[in-house]
Amino acid sequence: MSFERLTIQDDKFLINRLIGQAPRNTLVREFFMNAQESAALAAEGNRTVRIYPSLVGGVRKLTLWNTGPGMDSGELRTATNISASINKQMSLSENFGIGAKVSGLTVSPAGIRYRSCKAGVVHEVTIGFDDEADTFVRFAFEVEGRQETVFDVTEAVRKTADLSQDWTEVVLMGEDDLHDTVSEPIGRGIRVDRSYVATQIFRRFAEFRPGVKVILDVAMTKGGGRDETGRTRTLKTLQDVIPQLPNTQTVLCPETGVKIQYLHDPKHANYSHSLSALNNPATSSTSFCALVHKGERYDFRTGPKWSAVAPNYGIPFGSTVLTVEIYLPENAALPNQYRDAVTTIEERIPITTDDYAVKVRELMPEWVKEVIRKAHPPRDENLDDLQNDLQKLLDEFRLPTSTYVKSLNTPQRTEDSDVGLDEAGSADVDSVDDEEDRFLRGERNSGQRATDKKIRKAPEGARLSKEAQALERVPTIEILDDPAEIDEKQMKGRAGRFYRDAQTLFVNGLYSAVDRMTAELEVHFAGQAEGEALRSIILRAAQRSMAFRVGKATCYAISKRLVDGWSLEDLERATSPESLSLAADDYRQSITTARKWISAELKAHGFAAVEPEVA
Known part of the structure; x- marks a missing residue:
């Protein structure tokens, strides 16, 4: 059967629109996912993702570094194309090849610098918005008298980088040279909590890839370390700290295949923090409700947003100590274009936690109901x-x-x-x-x-x-x-x-x-x-x-x-x-x-x- 494949007439406009409309809040998800997927391909025991500040021109820049297969100059050039990936399967239900670059360039038009070490050789490329071209490009640098976009920086980093293993490093330059992307990662003037990056990873990912260890500089975690760098903390998932919680239970809905996990996460008797937060000092951990699909959370609700809707889920009281995770079967949903929500497969209708509120009530274990009762002792007033x-x-x-x-x-x-x-x-x-x-x-x-x-009483029975x-x-x-x-x-x-x-x-x-x-x-x-x-x-x-x-x-x-x-x-x-x-x-x-x-x-x-x- 003959055919004529459709092409893009104005690729400049398409790329500018994709990046211009991308949400800022997916930035951390996209870059972390790339990092952990690559790290998962490293040898067992050497699967590491590090997140730390780098100084560029004396200004702090958010940096993600991971082990795993490195890229040579050709692979690095391909990886920085839109809708392109290296060592990944491209599909509608898996990788789109646009996420990190699109969301990253939305908040970091001044540049995203990639460095990758493969077989002891380090190459570098920087992508960003060029005013003269009025679109997003690979910036050209003068190297030995020539203009190059991808070039060898092995000698420049030899004293500070480990060349004995493969790795990849990504640095977000922000909106301009003076933009501190550690304190303002999602946009200049948009201040966030110091542990924003760690918290975003913790909230989004119900699990990490097998064997992957996530390490953050103390400058980017809660607790001590505000004005220092060099020390690190390890970030855990909620599943890692479940053994420290008083009660958890997962209940299967046989009709839908949906699994609902109920967790009791009270405050420590001697501290103001929850048990999960004390056992995961790199991030802020509070009770929440969320959908989970393929290891990632969607429609995440915590704090006042969770407390306000919790009664619909059968939790009129105790939402500050009860977490509910709704696990969807893999074949029950698809992520949308920017991966900030999931939809039904056929109709592409957005799926939310509210769609499962009835199931949360119906499948609720008795111990959860007891936690709710203790959270609000009955009033003396009889109504x-x-x-x-x-x-x-x-x-x-x-x-x-x-x-x-x-x-x-x-x-x-x-x-x-x-x-x-x-x-x-x-x-x-x-x-x-x-x-x-x-x-x-x-x-x-x-x-x-x-x-x-x-x-008047009716007959007995x-x-x-x-x-x-x-x-x-x-x-x-x-x-x-x-x-x-x-x-x-x-x-x-x-x-x-x-x-x-x-x-x-x-x-x-x-x-x-x-x-x-x-x-x-x-x-x-x-x-x-x-x-x-x-x-x-x-x-x-x-x-x-x-x-x-x-x-x-x-x-x-x-x-x-x-x-x-x-x-x-x-x-x-x-x-x-x-x-x-x-x-x-x-x-x-x-x-x-x-x-x-x-x-x-x-x-x-x-x-x-x-x-x-x-x-």
């Missing part, structure tokens, strides 16, 4: 009565869960209507107009509520119908009053945050509406009880009252799921922290009920409460 009243409110709408499929005999959904309704259909049950009053009349510290109605079991359940409510926990959930200045997938509603017990309501109630009940005891009761009333308002707003938002015209984005906005805060701010609607509840509490504690006037 069962609040949850029960909110469930009654939600039941009025007879809203099925997303996974429940109705039978043909059940009422039609609103989508079947020609015009749609402005609210979900209401069932014929008792009104809940006075639901907050009923909630606050609940017995103190008990999930049972007092009622004047006669309770009776069970809920399938449809009743499938009705949407009210979210579990957690009131937070620890500033650290509130910050973790990104709720500062917000009344609540609803996690739809985990069906959990967090309420900010320190929200401003609580303070305003508490201040007003303290004036009303002044002098009726000992100061501290009175403040405690009033604070509980204000927090419970706000929790009910936020919970009620959430239930009304949930009820819109089957209403025409309400998209998923609309539902997300309706349950956003900002929307819930607006519901919480209207505390005056609850002030009378709160006064009744406080009066009942004061009597229960033996104080003679003055009955509030009916508003």
Whole structure:
């Protein structure tokens, strides 16, 4: 079969665009991957990657050095072409031949210097952006009266380099001669932590190539060594320090082949650092959640980003000491062009950790759940009565869960209507107009509520119908009053945050509406009880009252799921922290009920409460 192969008409534009659009944050990954892949080809026991500062014109430049097969002048010239590699397999699922050069030239247009020793001979080449050519080139240097781009520097480095073995060295010159690429590796003016390079390697790579040892100069690690160089620290992977952690477990999902690794990484009893950080002093190690594909991590979330989404993964508390790694089968994903994300193979849809949140919850071992429970001891406050009243409110709408499929005999959904309704259909049950009053009349510290109605019991052995079991359940409510926990959930200045997938509603017990309501109630009940005891009761009333308002707003938002015209984005906005805060701010609607509840509490504690006037 005859054909005509496609070529690139304007290769200058293509190369400039590739480099101009490349992300900066892949720089360390690309150069380290090249270094470790080459080192892995060295003899066993001599597989080394070193990362250190080199002085060029008196300015520090980031340098990566590795053992492994060296390159002669021809190989070095080929290796610095775009979409070219030496000693590597080129494929869509393996090496692209562009990563290090493209991301490197993005942040280091002044030059990337390559030196490689092969059989005792060292050659050098420097690539970078040339203003006159308006593109990226191999810079020419005058050598013995001739202009050369690749040349022999063996004699120049003989006194400082080891010529007894093969090696390759890469030096990032940065944006200009004065750019310190050790302190600012991803761009001039972009300051990063001193251990940035080590941390980027630790976070990106779940494992190193077999036998590869990674050594960093102390000038580029955390801890001591800020103003010195020459001493080194060895960088370990998380798998290397797992034996030092109290508990880890990997669980296989038989349906998908996905493996989920749960790790407990608490702080040391005598130090502020986690156990993994103490056992890996070259880098900062904190708990995280990430995808792992072919030994590399993607969608890495740590710190506030991990804590904010952890409830969706079944970890409402304890995210600062729990790490979750989601291992994808090799044939389940492909890296994107710049290797900063993975996608599905057929549709090229980005894959994130959120896609596996349900699996993380379902496969979670019991010891992990125990860590979560210990991270947040239960409050003395019993919120069962609040949850029960909110469930009654939600039941009025007879809203099925997303996974429940109705039978043909059940009422039609609103989508079947020609015009749609402005609210979900209401069932014929008792009104809940006075639901907050009923909630606050609940017995103190008990999930049972007092009622004047006669309770009719079904025959022994009776069970809920399938449809009743499938009705949407009210979210579990957690009131937070620890500033650290509130910050973790990104709720500062917000009344609540609803996690739809985990069906959990967090309420900010320190929200401003609580303070305003508490201040007003303290004036009303002044002098009726000992100061501290009175403040405690009033604070509980204000927090419970706000929790009910936020919970009620959430239930009304949930009820819109089957209403025409309400998209998923609309539902997300309706349950956003900002929307819930607006519901919480209207505390005056609850002030009378709160006064009744406080009066009942004061009597229960033996104080003679003055009955509030009916508003």
